[in-house]
Amino acid sequence: MKRFFLILLSTLVVTSAGAQSRKERKALFGSSYNYEIAVLGVGQDGTKVFKVWGYDKKVDKAIVQAKKNAVAACIFRGIPGGNGAAPTPAICRETNAEETHADYFNDFFETGGKYLKYVNLTTDAVPSGQDRLKVKGGYKVGIAVQILYDNLRRDLEADGIARRLDAGF
Amino acid sequence: MRKIILSIAAVSLSLATLAQAKKPTIMVVPSDVYCISNGYSQQFVANGVEQTLPDYKKMVQSDRNMRLAITKLASIMADRGFPLKDLEQELKNLEQEAAEVAAMQGKEGGEIVESPIDKLKRTAKADIILDLDFNIQKKGPQNYVNFNLKGLDAYTAKQIAGAAGSGSPSTSAAPELLLEEAVISYIDEFNGRLQTFFDDMFKNGREVKLQLKRFNSATFDFEEEFDYDGETREFGDVVDAWLEKNCVQGRFNRTDGSSNMLKYEQVRIPMFKESSSGRQTAIDARIFANDLRSVLRKPPFNVDCKVYQRGLGEAWIVVGEK
Numbered sequence: 001m002k003r004f005f006l007i008l009l010s011t012l013v014v015t016s017a018g019a020q021s022r023k024e025r026k027a028l029f030g031s032s033y034n035y036e037i038a039v040l041g042v043g044q045d046g047t048k049v050f051k052v053w054g055y056d057k058k059v060d061k062a063i064v065q066a067k068k069n070a071v072a073a074c075i076f077r078g079i080p081g082g083n084g085a086a087p088t089p090a091i092c093r094e095t096n097a098e099e100t101h102a103d104y105f106n107d108f109f110e111t112g113g114k115y116l117k118y119v120n121l122t123t124d125a126v127p128s129g130q131d132r133l134k135v136k137g138g139y140k141v142g143i144a145v146q147i148l149y150d151n152l153r154r155d156l157e158a159d160g161i162a163r164r165l166d167a168g169f
Numbered sequence: 170m171r172k173i174i175l176s177i178a179a180v181s182l183s184l185a186t187l188a189q190a191k192k193p194t195i196m197v198v199p200s201d202v203y204c205i206s207n208g209y210s211q212q213f214v215a216n217g218v219e220q221t222l223p224d225y226k227k228m229v230q231s232d233r234n235m236r237l238a239i240t241k242l243a244s245i246m247a248d249r250g251f252p253l254k255d256l257e258q259e260l261k262n263l264e265q266e267a268a269e270v271a272a273m274q275g276k277e278g279g280e281i282v283e284s285p286i287d288k289l290k291r292t293a294k295a296d297i298i299l300d301l302d303f304n305i306q307k308k309g310p311q312n313y314v315n316f317n318l319k320g321l322d323a324y325t326a327k328q329i330a331g332a333a334g335s336g337s338p339s340t341s342a343a344p345e346l347l348l349e350e351a352v353i354s355y356i357d358e359f360n361g362r363l364q365t366f367f368d369d370m371f372k373n374g375r376e377v378k379l380q381l382k383r384f385n386s387a388t389f390d391f392e393e394e395f396d397y398d399g400e401t402r403e404f405g406d407v408v409d410a411w412l413e414k415n416c417v418q419g420r421f422n423r424t425d426g427s428s429n430m431l432k433y434e435q436v437r438i439p440m441f442k443e444s445s446s447g448r449q450t451a452i453d454a455r456i457f458a459n460d461l462r463s464v465l466r467k468p469p470f471n472v473d474c475k476v477y478q479r480g481l482g483e484a485w486i487v488v489g490e491k
Contacts, residue, residue, distance in 0.1 A: 084337025089361030166250030
C-alpha cells in the first residue's frame, strides 16, 4: 500500500512538472513581448535591418509571427544596437501603448494585415539550420527583415498613435 | 442662451487646443574640436592671451564631408518637423545684412541706428545647437567613422540630447558613405532623446534663465526692503515669491545674488498663458520677464525696467529705466 502511494505521488510530481513547462512554453509562444532581435547592420535611409525570431507549432506560422514581432519591436520596444548600428527607440513611447490603442493594434496585427506594409524584405523562403530550430512543442524560426521604419513611424503619427517630434509646437 | 454658452465654450476649447508653443530653432554647428583640428581656425590676441577660435566660414567653404553630414541631418530633421537653420546661409545673410545696414539711407539722408549691442547680437543663433564632430579613422586597410552629435540648449548650456559611437569598419565603403551611414544610424537615438526633452518641456515647463540687474539710476538696490503681500521682505525675496507663484510647480533656482544682481536658473516657465482676450498664447522668457516687469512698475516698487531678450530661453530685467 505504501509502495502504491509512493508511485502515485511520484507520478503526480512528474505530471505537474510537465504541465508547468507546457504552460511556460505556451506563455512563451503566445507572449506579445517575446521579441528576440539581432541587428545586422545599418539599413538604407529610413529602414532597419535585423534578424528576428518567432515561435509557433508550425514553421510557416512561426515565420508570420516573426514578421509581426519585427514590426511590434519597432513600435513598442525599440531595436537594440549592434554591428555598427546605434540603438533605435520605440516609436510609441507611452507605456502600455498596446493596451491604450488595443483596437487599432488588433486590426493592425491581424495576420496578413497592415503590418506587412512595413516588412520590405525577408529571408522567409527557406529557413534552415540555426534559423529553423525544432524546440519542444514547435519551431523557433529566425528570419532577416528590412523594416520600413520611417514609413511606419509616419503612418502611426498620422493615425494619432505615436507622438510627432514637433507635436505641440 | 444655453446654446450660446455652449458655442462660446466650444470655441474657447478649440482655441486652447490649437495653441502652439514657440518652436525652438535648431542649427548644426561643427564642434570647436572639429574645426580646429582640421585647420578651420583663426588666432586672436585678447588681453594679451592668444586665443584659437573656429572659422566657420572657411569650414563651410571647403569641407565637403561636413557639408554632406549637415545636409543629411537637415533633411532628416525637416522630415521630423524641424527644418534646420543652415549655418552657411546664416553666415551669408549676416554679411549681407551688415552691408545693407551700412548702406541704407532714408530719403532725407537718415541712417539706421545701431548700438554696439545690436552689432554684438548680429551673430548666427539658434535655440538648440546640434554640435557635430566626426573623424574618419583607419584601422589597417579598413576605414571607420567616430561620430559625436550633441544637442545643446543655447540658453541653459545643458546637453539635452546626444548620440556618439563608432561605425563598423569597412574596406570597401568610401569615407563619405561611412559618414552618411553614421548619421542614419545615430539620428533616431538622438531624436528619441530630443523627444524626451520636449516631453519634459510640455510637462514641467520650458527651462529658462532669468537675470535681474540694476542701472545706476535705480532708486533702490536689491537688498532694500518693501512691504509686499502683507509682509516686509527684501527685494530679492519678493522676486523669489513672485517666481514661486508663477513658475510651473514653483520650480526655479536662485543661483546667485547681491545688492546689484539676481541670477535665476532652472526657471520653469509655462508654455502657454491666457491673454487678455482669453486665448492661449505661447510664451517665452521675454514674455515671462515682461509679466514681472509689470509687477515692478506698480507700488510699492514704482520702477521702470528694461527687458533684454537673449533668444527664447533667457531674459534680463534691468531695473531703473527703460
